[in-house]
Amino acid sequence: SAVISQKPSRDICQRGTSLTIQCQVDSQVTMMFWYRQQPGQSLTLIATANQGSEATYESGFVIDKFPISRPNLTFSTLTVSNMSPEDSSIYLCSVEGPSRVDGYTFGSGTRLTVV
Amino acid sequence: DQQVKQNSPSLSVQEGRISILNCDYTNSMFDYFLWYKKYPAEGPTFLISISSIKDKNEDGRFTVFLNKSAKHLSLHIVPSQPGDSAVYFCAASDSWGKLQFGAGTQVVVTP
Numbered sequence: 001s002a003v004i005s006q007k008p009s010r011d012i013c014q015r016g017t018s019l020t021i022q023c024q025v026d027s028q029v030t031m032m033f034w035y036r037q038q039p040g041q042s043l044t045l046i047a048t049a050n051q052g053s054e055a056t057y058e059s060g061f062v063i064d065k066f067p068i069s070r071p072n073l074t075f076s077t078l079t080v081s082n083m084s085p086e087d088s089s090i091y092l093c094s095v096e097g098p099s100r101v102d103g104y105t106f107g108s109g110t111r112l113t114v115v
Numbered sequence: 116d117q118q119v120k121q122n123s124p125s126l127s128v129q130e131g132r133i134s135i136l137n138c139d140y141t142n143s144m145f146d147y148f149l150w151y152k153k154y155p156a157e158g159p160t161f162l163i164s165i166s167s168i169k170d171k172n173e174d175g176r177f178t179v180f181l182n183k184s185a186k187h188l189s190l191h192i193v194p195s196q197p198g199d200s201a202v203y204f205c206a207a208s209d210s211w212g213k214l215q216f217g218a219g220t221q222v223v224v225t226p
Binding site for chain 1: 147149151156157158159160161162164166204206208211212213214215216217218219
């Protein structure tokens with residue numbers, strides 16, 4: 001399965017600022033997924049990022065708040081913009097395995113605290 | 116609208132015994148079901164999956180059972196080991212590849 005390098009692993013940010021999270025995959029993948037895990041809650045899909053096209057956002061998430069870049073088949077970034085304390089979460093990227101039975105691989109996550 | 120539900124937030128089991136984790140779903144369009152294990156400060160780790168056309172899949176100590184008519188699946192871990200102590204997430208996938216996760220079950224394996 002793919003290996004994902006995600007960074008930063010954690011950050012503490014001031015409200016009103018932005019943070020960009022990077023994910024690098026060791027193989028080419030068509031789709032990359034971005035998730036959020038709020039404290040004490042489950043993982044929620046933010047958006048799906050395909051190379052060469054705009055990301056597709058899930059209900060409740062908008063491009064202005066979470067702009068995504070996908071410049072090539074091994075790299076993607078998620079930016080959390082104009083942060084507020086409610087954005088304090090773990091953010092994770094994910095890619096699909098070689099086949100669906102292989103599941104999805106996740107990055108190690110970015111723990112974001114907004115103060 | 117929570118389409119994947121894990122109603123047990125926690126489970127305590129003795130080492131060597133069986134751990135049974137349960138999951139229910141509501142969306143008939145899900146065609147793959149997956150279980151993940153998550154340690155603190157790490158991303159989820161894939162454990163095992165099952166296609167909607169099967170009712171059982173086994174991989175070592177892990178077995179997943181699917182009851183489509185009841186929209187229910189379970190994960191059996193036998194025998195449970197101390198290293199199994201983690202949060203376990205049930206997830207379901209549709210044909211677009213999007214995963215929906217349950218709330219998770221914290222498993223504690225005691226000596």
